[in-house]
């Protein structure tokens with residue numbers, strides 16, 4: 001087996017500039033030029049070995065995906081995974097709608113211009129359980145404020161985690177910032193495996209172990225909020241209509257009024 005040293009890993013990712021980005025600064029505000037189109041941009045922060053972002057890019061060719069992680073070796077593995085996934089699905093090893101960005105999320109504002117991103121996926125982010133490390137959690141308000149800056153009018157954050165403490169912290173963070181949340185789940189795959197939602201590497205392992213997966217969608221952009229409110233109103237009207245029709249069909253329990261005095 002050929003083992004790669006650190007130099008070999010760096011050489012490998014440097015040799016893939018069409019897929020791997022090692023310096024985001026020149027692309028800030030210009031990611032559409034990297035992809036050669038105006039399709040929406042979805043990013044995963046902390047993509048690990050890249051299963052989720054690869055599978056998503058294969059499934060949704062009209063969305064541009066950027067997977068971010070800070071380790072060279074993870075970027076290299078993700079590049080292999082993405083090329084294999086694309087070859088199996090579309091017969092090409094050149095994913096046209098995917099970039100793998102080596103960067104520290106701390107500096108996210110230097111990677112994306114305001115409004116450049118439509119969706120942020122946070123999948124199984126490090127929970128940082130000690131209170132003294134709370135500021136490192138990727139759903140700490142100091143990060144969320146940065147996400148709000150880079151999201152566009154349809155912007156949303158989708159979070160999945162097996163960590164109850166991170167989930168609680170995140171919900172509180174979003175609530176304190178008065179953000180709209182929807183589709184909150186404490187046990188995502190309770191009934192059956194939700195394979196309409198692409199699984200991440202960590203998720204696959206946790207589901208096998210029987211851990212509950214928590215999920216929430218945070219609605220940020222103005223148009224996304226308007227659509228969310230309209231959907232809620234439509235659901236309420238449907239519920240009311242269903243209630244009324246049930247009442248109409250129930251036998252009347254009202255006392256019979258007679259005119260006998």
Ligand SMILES: C[S@@+](CC[C@H](N)C(=O)[O-])C[C@H]1O[C@@H](n2cnc3c(N)ncnc32)[C@H](O)[C@@H]1O
Nearest residue numbers: 046047048069070103104105123124200201202
């Ligand atoms: C627990 S793993 C989850 C990987 C993947 N999302 C999944 O669900 O399988 C968290 C990942 O986030 C990355 N990460 C953590 N903090 C980061 C930071 N500040 N900048 C970039 N990547 C980070 C780690 O390198 C790691 O790959």
